[in-house]
Each structure stands twice: as C-alpha cells, then as structure tokens.
Amino acid sequence: MSNAVLRILDLMQGVFRWLGADYDILRTIVEVKFKMQNRRPMASFSQYKSYNNDQDTNNSFWMMVGILSIFGGLMGISIFFIDKPYYAYALPFGYIMIMSVLTLVTDFSSLLLDTTDNVVLLPRPVTGRTILLARLVHIASYVLILSYGIALLPLIFTLFKYGILAFLAFALAVFVLAMLSVFFTSLLYMLLMQFTSEERLKDIISYFQIVFTLLVTAGYQMVGRIFTWLDLDTTAVAIRGWHYALPPLWFSGWMQFVIKGAPSFWILSLLSFGIPLLAMWILIRYLAPQFTQKIAQMGVGDGGGSEKVITQKRGGFVSRLASLMTRSHLEKAIFELSWKITARDRKFKMRTYPTFGSLIPLVFVFGKELFDPQKWSEMAQGYLYLMLLYMAHIIAGTFQSQSHFSEDFKAAWVYFATPTDSPRDVVVGNIKAILLKFYTPFYLLLSAFVLTIWGIKALDDLYLAFVASVCLSMIESKIGSQNRLPFSKSLATMKEAGQTSQFVIFMLLLPICGFGHWGLTFIPFGVPVACVFATFIAYVLYKQFDKLTWESFDL
Structure with a gap:
C-alpha cells in the first residue's frame, strides 16, 4: 500500500x-x-x-x-x-x-x-x-x-x-x-x-x-x-x-x-x-x-527556571472513605492506591470504561417502555428488573479483572516489601476500591430506577443481587487472581490469563445466580431467606482471604 x-x-x-x-x-x-x-x-x-x-x-x-x-x-x-x-x-x-x-x-x-x-x-x-x-x-x-x-x-x-x-x-x-x-x-x-x-x-x-x-x-x-x-x-x-x-x-x-x-x-x-x-x-x-x-x-521542557512544587493533601474524600472501609494501614494504602491508579491510568480507562457501552443494548431491548411512564405499570407486574440487576455485574467483573494488569507491572515488587505476613490486605483493599468506585454508584442509580417503577417490593431483590455480585467478585478474585496482585501483571498476559475466570463468572455463575433469584420469587419468603444465606456466604468468602500466603503469588 x-x-x-x-x-x-x-x-x-x-x-x-x-x-x-x-x-x-x-x-x-x-x-x-x-x-x-x-x-x-x-x-x-x-x-x-x-x-x-x-x-x-x-x-x-x-x-x-x-x-x-x-x-x-x-x-x-x-x-x-x-x-x-x-x-x-x-x-x-x-x-x-x-x-x-x-x-x-x-x-x-x-x-x-x-x-x-x-x-x-x-x-x-x-x-x-x-x-x-x-x-x-x-x-x-x-x-x-x-x-x-x-x-x-x-x-x-x-x-x-x-x-x-x-x-x-x-x-x-x-x-x-x-x-x-x-x-x-x-x-x-x-x-x-x-x-x-x-x-x-x-x-x-x-x-x-x-x-x-x-x-x-x-x-x-x-x-x-x-x-x-x-x-x-x-x-x-x-x-x-x-x-x-x-x-x-x-x-x-x-x-x-x-x-x-x-x-x-x-x-x-x-x-x-x-x-x-x-x-x-x-x-x-x-x-x-x-x-x-x-x-x-510538545515534550520539551522550559529549559530551566524554578520548579513548581505540588503539595498533596493526605485528607479528602478518598482517604476518609478508605479509613471507614478498611481495617489496617496496609489495606487502606492499597485502597487509595487502586482508587488513584484507576483514575489516572489511561490504558486502564481505555480497557474498562467502554464496558458501560455493553449495557447500551439493554436500552433497545426494553425499547420505548423505558421512556413511557404509561407503560411502567405494565412492567411493574413482572420481574424484568432482575435481568438489569445481574447484567450490571458486568461492570464489577470487568473492572475487577482488569485491575490486575498494568504497563508499570514491574513496580509490584513493593508488595513483597511490606511488613506483613499475608497478602490479604493487598487483595481485599483492591476489591473494596473497585466495588465502591465503579460498581456501587452505578448500582445505586440502577436501584433508584428500579424502585421508581417496581416500588419498595424490590428492596430485598436489590439487596440479594448486590450481595451476589460481591460474592462473584470475591470468587473471581480467587479464581482469576492466582499469582496476580493488583496491577502486577503485564498487559501481554491479559488475554490468556483472563479467559478462564471470565468464562466461569459471566457464562456459568452469573446466569445461575440470575435464574436462581428469579425462581426464588415464586417461593413465599424465598428472597428474604436467600438474603440471609447470601450474606453468610459473603462473610465466609471474605474470611477466606485471611488464609492467603505470599508463596502463592509471584512477580
């Protein structure tokens, strides 16, 4: 050519x-x-x-x-x-x-x-x-x-x-x-x-x-x-x-x-x-x-002169949120690190932000009903919103899996220099940051829409779907993060490393959870009981991170 x-x-x-x-x-x-x-x-x-x-x-x-x-x-x-x-x-x-x-x-x-x-x-x-x-x-x-x-x-x-x-x-x-x-x-x-x-x-x-x-x-x-x-x-x-x-x-x-x-x-x-x-x-x-x-x-300095000194404040919303959601100094540090890297890394934003576009087809699936208040009463008779709630996990799963990769992956050696016997705080801090920064705000907006149409009867469904998504995120971290700490792997290994975990979560576990939730709506008090059971499972999965050892990870 x-x-x-x-x-x-x-x-x-x-x-x-x-x-x-x-x-x-x-x-x-x-x-x-x-x-x-x-x-x-x-x-x-x-x-x-x-x-x-x-x-x-x-x-x-x-x-x-x-x-x-x-x-x-x-x-x-x-x-x-x-x-x-x-x-x-x-x-x-x-x-x-x-x-x-x-x-x-x-x-x-x-x-x-x-x-x-x-x-x-x-x-x-x-x-x-x-x-x-x-x-x-x-x-x-x-x-x-x-x-x-x-x-x-x-x-x-x-x-x-x-x-x-x-x-x-x-x-x-x-x-x-x-x-x-x-x-x-x-x-x-x-x-x-x-x-x-x-x-x-x-x-x-x-x-x-x-x-x-x-x-x-x-x-x-x-x-x-x-x-x-x-x-x-x-x-x-x-x-x-x-x-x-x-x-x-x-x-x-x-x-x-x-x-x-x-x-x-x-x-x-x-x-x-x-x-x-x-x-x-x-x-x-x-x-x-x-x-x-x-x-x-472009790319040329000013050739000399005084340097601009930038003073960063340790306080702020992210720091206060990290203090509230974490239980150790290391976990808090990783929480803030993940929050800031995902905001500044262009390649990460390029890999993840278009995921929101994957939900655009849902607008066309629901069609004019979404924009016609007169049809909301007809929609409120069913459980169509369950598909919306579980499709939203695509956001959590994608951002979670992509948070393991970075162009600056060689800097991950700093994790092994931390004075702690377990990588638990490193992994959990990253999961909390991803879920709170990307998935939770999106889910809250989605919940407001669901409550507007389906009313207060959907509260237990909203809670169950959210806990299920948190559980899936922790399972994905256990399956897909073996030998992978936050931002510790090269982009060249991304495609091969992410196939198994993405298939298990999106193609198997997510549909099972969604259809299972839909089936529970036909059982009296099925969803409230499932909420208690799902909370217990989330707690068990969360405690499993305490058993992580540095020997299972490498650079």
Whole structure:
C-alpha cells in the first residue's frame, strides 16, 4: 500500500512544490511514517498485533477497515429503501465522516502528535510547511483508504440502482468528504494544543477512544431500527436552514442534484466542494506554521527556571472513605492506591470504561417502555428488573479483572516489601476500591430506577443481587487472581490469563445466580431467606482471604 501511495505522490509532486514544500524531503518523511505506522497495531485492534518482523504489514488496520465496511454496508441499505437520495445518502455520508474523524483521533494520534521526529527534523533545514504536508499526506492516505472501505458497499448499491454517473459522483464526494475529515481533525488538534497541556491532550484523546467504542455499540443497535423510527417515504424533500451547517447533508444534496437534477440543491452542491477546498487551502497556507510550532514544543521542557512544587493533601474524600472501609494501614494504602491508579491510568480507562457501552443494548431491548411512564405499570407486574440487576455485574467483573494488569507491572515488587505476613490486605483493599468506585454508584442509580417503577417490593431483590455480585467478585478474585496482585501483571498476559475466570463468572455463575433469584420469587419468603444465606456466604468468602500466603503469588 505504501508503494502505491508513493507512486501517486510522484505524479503530484508539482502540486506539493507549488504549495511550498520540498518534495524530496516530503517523500522521504512520508515513506518513514508509513513504515512506523505499519509496525504498530491499531489502538482499536491491538490484540491482533503482527509478530512477523519480516512483513511490512498491519493486519489490524485492514481488519478495522473490513469491520467498518460491514457497518457501512448496513448504513448504505438506505439507498435501496429510501427513494429520495437527499435522505438516503445522509446516513452513509454521516457515518463515513464520523468514523473517519474518530478513527483519526483515536488511532493516529500517536503519529500525528509524534514528537520523536523533531530530534531529526528540527535541527535540519526542513520547513514547517514540508513537515505539515508530510503529516497530512500520511494521514490523508489512511483516511482515504478507510473512507472508501466504508463506502465500498454503498458505492456498489449506487451503481446498481442509479448507474455509472451517480457512482462517479458518490466516489468523488467520498474523496472530498475524507479531505474535510482530515481538516476537522487537524483543526481539533490545533485547538486542543492551544488551550490544553500535552498530558491533558492525551486524556482528551483517550476519552474520544471511549466515545468511539460507545458509538459503534449504539450504532449497531440503531441500524436495524432507524427505518422504523423514520417514515421518510411519506416525507417531502425539503431543505431546512440548519441543513446548511451539516456537511453530510451537503453531499447528500449533491447526490440529489446529480440523480434527480433538482436545481434547488445547487447551493448544497457548491458547499460540498467549495468549503472543503477552501478549508484545505487555509490549513496548508496559514495554519501550517502554528501547527508545526506546537508539535515542536510538545515534550520539551522550559529549559530551566524554578520548579513548581505540588503539595498533596493526605485528607479528602478518598482517604476518609478508605479509613471507614478498611481495617489496617496496609489495606487502606492499597485502597487509595487502586482508587488513584484507576483514575489516572489511561490504558486502564481505555480497557474498562467502554464496558458501560455493553449495557447500551439493554436500552433497545426494553425499547420505548423505558421512556413511557404509561407503560411502567405494565412492567411493574413482572420481574424484568432482575435481568438489569445481574447484567450490571458486568461492570464489577470487568473492572475487577482488569485491575490486575498494568504497563508499570514491574513496580509490584513493593508488595513483597511490606511488613506483613499475608497478602490479604493487598487483595481485599483492591476489591473494596473497585466495588465502591465503579460498581456501587452505578448500582445505586440502577436501584433508584428500579424502585421508581417496581416500588419498595424490590428492596430485598436489590439487596440479594448486590450481595451476589460481591460474592462473584470475591470468587473471581480467587479464581482469576492466582499469582496476580493488583496491577502486577503485564498487559501481554491479559488475554490468556483472563479467559478462564471470565468464562466461569459471566457464562456459568452469573446466569445461575440470575435464574436462581428469579425462581426464588415464586417461593413465599424465598428472597428474604436467600438474603440471609447470601450474606453468610459473603462473610465466609471474605474470611477466606485471611488464609492467603505470599508463596502463592509471584512477580
């Protein structure tokens, strides 16, 4: 792929020289960047890392393109079902633009904001415009492949339904839309670098990655339902004032203009090509020096001067909560350590926060009943809320299992330097922190919703489900944490180490608890008696941690 891009650049070298770049240097930079990119896995598919150093390929990128192509095809079905191109193409164009921008932000930030090449380039006579154009060419190449991958099936649908002219118009629109996505992404980075620090910028990018995952999850559920929600066949084609602010509607207007010959869409057609060309010209001619200067400043100290002294307070909410929930100084220290690491570790947040997106399908399962108070009385007659309560354990189980892994796993030697004969406080302190920080607030919100619909009769069910989840967390810690202390294992061992415990908890014990709880509702006083029994089991499991020994753990 990189060789094909370089050949195309050779054909366009006159354009780059006209833009003020040194083409020979630009070509070399682009070639090196392609090699760097092909040797790293995509952030969204890091588990598919290629270990063959002899191949200059990146299978994870093509896998991502393939998956997004399937979703693009689902979005493109609107071309067949909606006879009005203005509405039919709005969904594919919107999906292409959103996925392109989010993918650029999530997967290319490490290269777009890479500062390692500053050591090589800045001391040499390389202009800022050359560096920026090299970055843009590299990113544009990937986003074009991604955009055309997403648009592959819609392109085929267009060819079959509207012919070759509409096919070419759609292909041209995808190209321009991809360039517009590059502009918006670059502008976003510039604004972020203008008002935030480098560390804060990385945090913001990690949040974009989480939003990316949630959007994919929600989008998967919405595709099959969107045509039920909208009755576009009976809706007349009309341009509203706010349509001019949405780029996907510019391009769908262009398709309406080409396919139907509608003269009223000439303004949208003009915007679809005029604005992207103007945006790229502004980016290259005026924003290039500022962007390169910001990149050069990243990762560079102030060169001296007084150091800022940061004083941390030992008190605060976390410290008071740790004192209340723990029984020893070591357990309290581990509680605070786990609480703070999970708040600051970007990789941990990337691995765990998208778990909340796994509960999004429940909104579609319950459907409109969740948002229609008139239907709540019908729901209150059953025990549908039990599924909600036990599905919530996915949050506790995921955060608990992921708390054993860290990039800084070598620092776990400090556990063995603690003056204690048992690792009990280390393990229990981590479990308490995870349950209180992530699972308990979510469960309280869920409980408020359940009590609103089902009333006070669900109190014993809420208590039993919560205790069952705590028991499952302790069982998972016993099964999955053998030889694993908090944040003590490398991320490379995560997939292999977590398979057994996750299967046992999520696929066996969790369904057994859920169905068992449902069965108890048919037995008089079954749930209250089970609450007492479950509390006793939780106490027994909790006391089992006192038997832990350091010999069962290693680094």
